[in-house]
Amino acid sequence: MARDGGQVIRRLDSRVVYRNPWMTVREDRIERPDGSSGIYGVVEKPDFALVIPAEKGGFHMVEEYRYPIGRRTWNFPQGSLPGGVDCDPELLARTELAEETGLRAGRLEHLGFLHCSHGTSGQGFNVFLATDLVPGPHAREHEEQDMRQRWFSREEFWELVDAGRITDDSTVAAYALLLRHEGAFG
Structure with missing residues (x-):
């Protein structure tokens, strides 16, 4: 459990699928709280x-x-x-x-x-x-x-x-x- 009472999704591994000067897109392989697996796409950009x-x-x-x-x-x-x-x-x-x-x-x-x-x-x-x-x-x-x-x-x-x-x-x-x-x- 996370400190705020929510469930935690665990990242198993991550790979960059795209990068340019303004953003990076990565795909994470994850494990949900119930043990099932999945993927999560994440766009990384600066604040x-x-x-x-x-x-x-x-x-x-x-x-x-x-x-x-x-x-x-x-x-x-x-x-x-x-x-x-x-x-x-x-x-x-x-x-x-x-x-x-x-x-x-x-x-x-x-x-x-x-x-x-x-x-x-x-x-x-x-x-x-x-x-x-x-x-x-x-x-x-x-x-x-x-x-x-x-x-x-x-x-x-x-x-x-x-x-x-x-x-x-x-x-x-x-x-x-x-x-x-x-x-x-x-």
């Missing part, structure tokens, strides 16, 4: 930072074409360092904000840590609220060359969700952490 750049009752967001879903969508600025390099989450948040939007945060507040796709990956993300924003030039990576940026009101945020223009689960989850931070949830 990332997500930043909510807030001012004037709304947020700055970025939009880009997302190849896996075949369309453009809006989300809060987010990312990790190239090559899976680890760094301080606050430094990563400041870097991603400046790279993608050109904004610099006078104040950065940590709102929490969440996991995304925890059924297939251990990747998680730190959520930060950025305020006291100062504009500057962006420095987008080559892969972000089609990225656009725009400010949205809170009402427009939910209109984008309703219209299917925000489908990023990390963005919606981060917004929930912001609402909790603001006292909207008990």
Whole structure:
């Protein structure tokens, strides 16, 4: 039994089936608590930072074409360092904000840590609220060359969700952490 009361799945062996500069995919042979065996596919990616750049009752967001879903969508600025390099989450948040939007945060507040796709990956993300924003030039990576940026009101945020223009689960989850931070949830 695990400390949290859940059953433990034991890894018997593991092999890398795919690797590129952004991710590794491995297949683990496992043994379940009842002794039966199986396999588990795991995507390994580094944790990332997500930043909510807030001012004037709304947020700055970025939009880009997302190849896996075949369309453009809006989300809060987010990312990790190239090559899976680890760094301080606050430094990563400041870097991603400046790279993608050109904004610099006078104040950065940590709102929490969440996991995304925890059924297939251990990747998680730190959520930060950025305020006291100062504009500057962006420095987008080559892969972000089609990225656009725009400010949205809170009402427009939910209109984008309703219209299917925000489908990023990390963005919606981060917004929930912001609402909790603001006292909207008990």
